[in-house]
Amino acid sequence: MFLTVATPVGWVGLIVVAAAASVGMNYIVKEENGGVYDSIMEWISAL
Amino acid sequence: MTLVQAILSVILAVIFISAILFVIFGQVTVRKLRKNPATKHALGIEFVSGWDIVNVAGALALPKTVAQKIKRNSVSMGLGQGFEADLDLLYKHTTWFDRLLARLFYWSWASSGLASIVLTMAYFLFDLGQS
Numbered sequence: 205m206f207l208t209v210a211t212p213v214g215w216v217g218l219i220v221v222a223a224a225a226s227v228g229m230n231y232i233v234k235e236e237n238g239g240v241y242d243s244i245m246e247w248i249s250a251l
Numbered sequence: 252m253t254l255v256q257a258i259l260s261v262i263l264a265v266i267f268i269s270a271i272l273f274v275i276f277g278q279v280t281v282r283k284l285r286k287n288p289a290t291k292h293a294l295g296i297e298f299v300s301g302w303d304i305v306n307v308a309g310a311l312a313l314p315k316t317v318a319q320k321i322k323r324n325s326v327s328m329g330l331g332q333g334f335e336a337d338l339d340l341l342y343k344h345t346t347w348f349d350r351l352l353a354r355l356f357y358w359s360w361a362s363s364g365l366a367s368i369v370l371t372m373a374y375f376l377f378d379l380g381q382s
Binding site for chain 2: 228232237240242243
């Protein structure tokens with residue numbers, strides 16, 4: 205924890221990790237939302 | 252809908268709720284604390300704009316006795332005072348409703364954030380995608 209916020213390398217690491225997590229989550233949401241959309245549309249048309 | 256998609260939908264729904272609670276808590280509680288000269292400088296570090304809202308919510312999120320016990324043993328990541336919000340001052344200047352909002356916001360924010368990090372790591376480590 206101390207090394208993360210007390211050193212420049214730690215700050216850069218924090219930014220890199222945040223960027224990687226953001227890109228990863230964006231990828232997952234884009235890949236997987238089709239299935240969620242399909243099941244919502246199926247549910248609506250079954251009503 | 253696959254299991255990953257079901258879990259993802261729940262996480263995104265909680266993120267959406269916590270985003271709304273973030274704005275409400277920021278406007279109701281933290282705006283009041285920012286205006287108050289007594290608490291103005293006790294809201295912790297602002298990593299990004301609005302991060303003091305998270306600091307305040309985090310300080311108020313645990314039951315008072317537990318939070319004070321942790322605070323006594325904490326050295327604020329080894330950097331001394333100023334990184335975290337001041338617990339005792341916040342308790343003096345907040346109502347039970349502020350604390351309720353803080354708890355609702357903080358736990359929805361922290362749990363959805365942690366869950367999305369775990370899901371992202373598991374997704375790529377264990378190749379959970381379709382196709």
